[in-house]
Amino acid sequence: MPAETPAPPLDVLSGRRLRLVGRFVGVSKREASAAVERRGGAIDDAAPDLVVIGEAATTADRERAVQEAAASGAECWSESELWRQLGLVEADPLLCEGAVRRLYSPAMLADLVGAPLAAVQRWARRGVIRPACWVQRLAYFDFEEARVAQLLSDLLREGRSLAAIDSVVDRLAAAHPAYDRAIAELPLVIEGGELLVRGEAALRDVSGQRRFDFDEVSDEDATIVLRMDSLADAEPTTQRERAWRLHDEGTLDEAIDAWRLAMLESPPTAEDHFVLADWLYAAGQSVAARERYYAALELDPEHLEARVNLGCVLSDLGEHQLAVAAVRGALDQHEAYADAHFHLARICEKHGDHEAAAPHWRRFLEIAPESPWAEEARDGLRWVGSDSQS
Structure with missing residues (x-):
């Protein structure tokens, strides 16, 4: 012992x-x-x-x-x-290099809880879920944050909008000021599409009343919620707030136009280019996304997510060698970046190079064996006759 x-x-x-x-x-x-x-x-x-x-x-x-x-x-x-x-x-839970297998990147967390990546990013921006640690600009979330994200994702599946969820989280915090993070610390359950606090005698709504009528917030309320967002590395401007709101509402083309206008108001940062690249990629504009990822990396060569996403875009455009080089660049900076191994293996598989994919499938399973992507990695190893549990 x-x-x-x-x-x-x-x-x-x-x-x-x-x-x-x-x-x-x-x-x-x-x-x-x-x-x-x-x-x-x-x-x-x-x-x-x-x-x-x-x-x-x-x-x-x-x-x-x-x-x-x-x-x-x-x-x-x-x-x-x-x-x-x-x-x-404990000795290692918050040290990414030593305990990354217990943590989830934003993309992994989104898949784990069944929520859109944009929703997870929104909750992180607002501080509703908090990274356990960072590697350069890459956030990792632990199991406790996954539990909170799962609760919010369940509300999404009940048909609640992101703005309505923002509102109820804010009301929960206001009604329970003694808690540093009421959303994480209170015993919460979802019943009939409502978020309820389980007390000793009864279920109560987030304000302490018996029930909370989870009505959709008005446009005016949504604007107030958006003003509470905390956007990393920049003070939000009116145009950026509008762009994020359009994005969260699913009007991607309008969000892209609004973000471009915001970037004209001040010299764009690497994160500005990265956000625009992600939105362009999601809108099917791969060539435009590629150029924006390049622009992000010119300003911040250590932007890991930009390198991996660039690799995915280049692969979609048929530029295999450049795609591999882009993702390898991320691994050169953070070898334990599970997402990078996963996407590099996928890129190799896409071009029929199962042997080259195998070590990255294996490394991914070493780092993140409980990831929602683990089964795909095991399937990939079967192509080269490897033990699915290795």
Whole structure:
């Protein structure tokens, strides 16, 4: 029987002066500061001896923090390492490289819960589901977030619109302010198309009343909900809000036009090009999507999803060698990126190269054996006579 891991000392940060940099994924900075102080540390932005970088910090924030820490002799930790040192997580759950098989990319999560990828991306933008960790710009979600996404997906299948779901999630949070994340912490059930809180004596609606009439929100309400969206890496503009709303409502051509207008208002970022590329690809405009993915990578060569999606587009356009090179570029940066192995295997299969696909099917199953795509990977291995369980 393995030896029990000793609990970390309560004063693990005693006497340490910490600076918290960037956005934290698991908790707010205020909550992180309180956790630090409970363990004997102090927040000192002016003269820290320990710098902790949030998992969702920007690249610029990360680089600046590392440089300043090196210049002053301060130690650097990631957000995940802070929680591990405080004993608030196991040794590896939030470390993507060590535990990626327990986590889901946005695309995997969408397939797992049976929701459109756009819905999962929307819930992530609004903070309804939170990444367990990030690898560069790629978010990974754990089982707890999958449970929340499944609940929301079930509401979608009951015929509720994305705007109506946004509204009920916001009302749930407002009615239960004692909870950091009511949607994740309360015992919730769906009955008759309604989201209910299971209490000791009865089921109640999200506001505490007996039932919640899940009526569709009005256009005015939907606008208010959209203003609450938190779009990564940019302050939302009116045009961007309109574009996202059109996209979420399924009017893709209009959303593309609105997004193009938004990109004219300020110099476009890599994420701007990536979003437009995804929408163009979904609209069947593969050539235009290809150019936008290229534009995204010119601005951000480390954009993993852009590399993989570019590979898929190039494959659709018959540019096999370029497709393989694009996806391999993502694997060069993050070898444990399960989605990249999956799509590279698919690209090889599409061109009849089963031998080249096999190692990527195997690696995918090593990384993500419980993925909703695992059966397709096992089927792929059968083409080369491999054991489906290997």
